[in-house]
Amino acid sequence: xxxxxxxxxxxxxxxxxxxxxxxxxxxxxxxxxxxxxxxxxxxxxxxxxxxxxxxxxxxxxxxxxxxxxxxxxxxxxxxxxxxxxxxxxxxxxxxxxxxxxxxxxxxxxxxxxxxxxxxxxxxxxxxxxxxxxxxxxxxxxxxxxxxxxxxxxxxxxxxxxxxxxxxxxxxxxxxxxxxxxxxxxxxxxxxxxxxxxxxxxxxxxxxxxxxxxxxxxxxxxxxxxxxxxxxxxxxxxxxxxxxxxxxxxxxxxxxxxxxxxxxxxxxxxxxxxxxxxxxxxxxxxxxxxxxxxxxxxxxxxxxxxxxxxxxxxxxxxxxxxxxxxxxxxxxxxxxxxxxxxxxxxxxxxxxxxxxxxxxxxxxxxxxxxxxxxxxxxxxxxxxxxxxxxxxxxxxxxxxxxxxxxxxxxxxxxxxxxxxxxxxxxxxxxxxxxxxxxxxxxxxxxxxxxxxxxxxxxxxxxxxxxxxxxxxxxxxxxxxxxxxxxxxxxxxxxxxxxxxxxxxxxxxxxxxxxxxxxxxxxxxxxxxxxxxxxxxxxxxxxxxxxxxxxxxxxxxxxxxxxxxxxxxxxxxxxxxxxxxxxxxxxxxxxxxxxxxxxxxxxxxxxxxxxxxxxxxxxxxxxxxxxxxxxxxxxxxxxxxxxxxxxxxxxxxxxx
Amino acid sequence: xxxxxxxxxxxxxxxxxxxxxxxxxxxxxxxxxxxxxxxxxxxxxxxxxxxxxxxxxxxxxxxxxxxxxxxxxxxxxxxxxxxxxxxxxxxxxxxxxxxxxxxxxxxxxxx
Numbered sequence: 001x002x003x004x005x006x007x008x009x010x011x012x013x014x015x016x017x018x019x020x021x022x023x024x025x026x027x028x029x030x031x032x033x034x035x036x037x038x039x040x041x042x043x044x045x046x047x048x049x050x051x052x053x054x055x056x057x058x059x060x061x062x063x064x065x066x067x068x069x070x071x072x073x074x075x076x077x078x079x080x081x082x083x084x085x086x087x088x089x090x091x092x093x094x095x096x097x098x099x100x101x102x103x104x105x106x107x108x109x110x111x112x113x114x115x116x117x118x119x120x121x122x123x124x125x126x127x128x129x130x131x132x133x134x135x136x137x138x139x140x141x142x143x144x145x146x147x148x149x150x151x152x153x154x155x156x157x158x159x160x161x162x163x164x165x166x167x168x169x170x171x172x173x174x175x176x177x178x179x180x181x182x183x184x185x186x187x188x189x190x191x192x193x194x195x196x197x198x199x200x201x202x203x204x205x206x207x208x209x210x211x212x213x214x215x216x217x218x219x220x221x222x223x224x225x226x227x228x229x230x231x232x233x234x235x236x237x238x239x240x241x242x243x244x245x246x247x248x249x250x251x252x253x254x255x256x257x258x259x260x261x262x263x264x265x266x267x268x269x270x271x272x273x274x275x276x277x278x279x280x281x282x283x284x285x286x287x288x289x290x291x292x293x294x295x296x297x298x299x300x301x302x303x304x305x306x307x308x309x310x311x312x313x314x315x316x317x318x319x320x321x322x323x324x325x326x327x328x329x330x331x332x333x334x335x336x337x338x339x340x341x342x343x344x345x346x347x348x349x350x351x352x353x354x355x356x357x358x359x360x361x362x363x364x365x366x367x368x369x370x371x372x373x374x375x376x377x378x379x380x381x382x383x384x385x386x387x388x389x390x391x392x393x394x395x396x397x398x399x400x401x402x403x404x405x406x407x408x409x410x411x412x413x414x415x416x417x418x419x420x421x422x423x424x425x426x427x428x429x430x431x432x433x434x435x436x437x438x439x440x441x442x443x444x445x446x447x448x449x450x451x452x453x454x455x456x457x458x459x460x461x462x463x464x465x466x467x468x469x470x471x472x473x474x475x476x477x478x479x480x481x482x483x484x485x486x487x488x489x490x491x492x493x494x495x496x497x498x499x500x501x502x503x504x505x506x507x508x509x510x511x512x513x514x515x516x517x518x519x520x521x522x523x524x525x526x527x528x529x530x531x532x533x534x535x536x537x538x539x540x541x542x543x544x545x546x547x548x549x550x551x552x553x554x555x556x557x558x559x560x561x562x563x564x565x566x567x568x569x570x571x572x573x574x575x576x577x578x579x580x581x582x583x584x585x586x587x588x589x590x591x592x593x594x595x596x597x598x599x600x601x602x603x604x605x606x607x608x609x610x611x612x613x614x615x616x617x618x619x620x621x622x623x624x625x626x627x628x629x630x631x632x633x634x635x636x637x638x639x640x641x642x643x644x645x646x647x648x649x650x651x652x653x654x
Numbered sequence: 655x656x657x658x659x660x661x662x663x664x665x666x667x668x669x670x671x672x673x674x675x676x677x678x679x680x681x682x683x684x685x686x687x688x689x690x691x692x693x694x695x696x697x698x699x700x701x702x703x704x705x706x707x708x709x710x711x712x713x714x715x716x717x718x719x720x721x722x723x724x725x726x727x728x729x730x731x732x733x734x735x736x737x738x739x740x741x742x743x744x745x746x747x748x749x750x751x752x753x754x755x756x757x758x759x760x761x762x763x764x765x
Contacts, residue, residue: 223743241735448749
């Protein structure tokens with residue numbers, strides 16, 4: 001029964017395809033969220049886990065190898081679920097994998113079902129469903145230590161007799177205690193099976209659960225006093241909201257401010273390497289390719305790692321402690337306005353630092369529909385890469401001394417851009433969750449509030465490692481590839497010294513040469529070619545080239561514009577830009593950066609998905625090219641329309 | 655008990671009950687109030703009598719699987735600052751439901 005084909009393939013980036021061969025046993029972990037399932041998986045497999053996607057769906061697939069006495073066990077960590085009656089794609093995976101009749105998935109030879117001993121009355125309900133799949137089953141009881149601490153009682157041996165399947169108690173995924181479980185994992189065909197299957201109707205199941213719990217001497221644990229005391233503060237309408245605001249402020253500070261110097265070190269290091277290349281490679285174009293193309297691309301990938309690592313430290317701590325559910329509880333009403341649930345708040349907040357960690361944070365959302373809707377909104381939050389662009393353009397648009405009452409006008413415009421970005425993100429998420437809802441019934445909202453627990457540092461570490469590794473493996477080549485392609489576009493063909501002199505450019509004048517190169521590059525041809533498209537926004541081909549270059553990272557817009565304008569210092573091009581005039585056409589000779597054009601550019605950058613790193617991470621997190629393509633397309637259309645509208649409106653007032 | 659603040663008058667007509675609705679344990683003599691989980695006050699306890707998922711039977715099934723099975727005892731623990739969602743204690747654990755889901759769960763309180 002383990003030789004079925006693994007899905008229709010579909011090229012959805014599944015790099016963890018099951019290879020069910022005869023030389024190892026294939027087991028799967030089944031359990032509800034918060035039942036210690038992933039902690040157990042990490043303890044059993046450690047760093048030998050692989051991440052992939054189930055074919056055709058936005059569901060991550062985790063599997064790892066466990067070696068027991070020289071025998072290999074392949075362990076698959078199925079998505080957490082409260083029931084086998086699936087209501088979401090994640091849960092459908094569990095139902096499909098457990099159904100031997102389903103041809104698209106490989107049914108494992110045995111199931112390890114994690115049951116939280118403190119919530120046995122609920123979790124036995126799913127076990128009753130699992131037993132009906134007739135796949136050999138072994139129960140792994142978790143949190144028995146917590147059960148006893150909270151004055152509950154349970155006779156594990158009696159529970160085993162009542163259920164008729166093997167029952168093993170483990171505590172907190174401590175590796176040394178897993179010996180008994182590991183020994184069992186090798187021979188699922190020898191596990192005992194229940195003599196009589198539990199009933200299937202709800203009332204019958206309730207009776208079955210009552211009799212199982214009675215015969216195994218189960219006493220429901222008292223409510224966790226510690227959790228109640230903490231909740232009384234953290235969920236208090238006033239104190240809870242204050243703590244929440246402070247927590248989120250600290251959270252944002254860490255990924256925004258603490259990550260910044262680390263990113264600075266990475267950038268400095270790669271700039272240093274680039275200088276070394278420039279100093280030692282005498283062929284100009286090769287030095288530029290190595291330092292700007294290759295090193296720039298690698299640096300452009302690594303610069304995201306501090307934010308990703310810090311984000312996942314914070315998220316897995318919040319999840320592990322149990323605060324994530326509380327934060328989501330407090331924010332749920334607000335986020336429901338955007339058709340989302342409370343947990344999406346953390347993802348959108350992270351996107352204020354950068355959309356990359358923001359989109360990766362959508363992993364905390366249980367519903368794939370919410371995940372997609374949040375991913376579609378996240379790129380609209382004003383990320384830190386937009387800041388240099390906004391600062392430059394606002395500096396040109398609004399006079400430094402202009403004031404709206406007591407506040408500077410420049411600050412007001414900046415604030416308006418942040419506000420419009422956030423509102424647009426919410427509107428977009430609302431729209432996409434509406435569209436998603438059209439294809440299925442409204443998912444009921446429920447969220448377990450787990451007791452506060454001390455998080456396992458091992459799980460935190462693994463979550464960080466997994467996130468960084470996944471980013472490097474799946475997104476690095478997209479970022480690196482974009483950087484190299486853009487370098488080629490903006491630097492080829494490379495003129496000879498004779499050509500330069502013939503056109504009156506002194507080859508030793510670096511600024512003039514770099515302007516000449518970009519003016520005659522393939523990218524300039526592209527910029528001229530798309531000029532009619534951007535004409536209604538007032539962009540000429542030079543702005544188009546800079547917009548094109550900013551696809552590698554938005555802040556590149558500033559330096560490229562500087563290069564085009566032959567600014568003495570391309571990173572501070574404001575003065576040179578003010579002098580720029582329209583080169584040809586009916587407006588020839590007039591200033592290029594007029595107020596309507598500047599406003600249109602600002603709005604364009606507010607909406608457009610000018611960031612191939614975001615496209616790459618969307619590809620990774622959604623499992624296919626479909627969603628990044630949709631995101632890029634709809635954001636371009638919105639950006640173009642809003643920018644054209646802005647130019648008209650501002651033009652009417654100036 | 656102060657549970658009687660939860661009144662008969664507010665009861666919404668519930669659409670078809672998908673799973674088993676009422677148990678046979680309808681008490682004869684003590685005053686029994688019935689309503690939905692959404693009407694419970696903070697700290698109030700009630701017993702689930704049935705679950706209907708509104709238009710969606712899958713919702714009803716899921717609520718039963720989460721522990722809101724007929725016969726289960728539920729306590730309303732707290733409301734979020736903006737009144738929604740609400741935390742309930744059922745089957746030995748705490749779970750937050752939006753009011754829309756809480757309205758799918760019929761309960762009775764005995765005084």
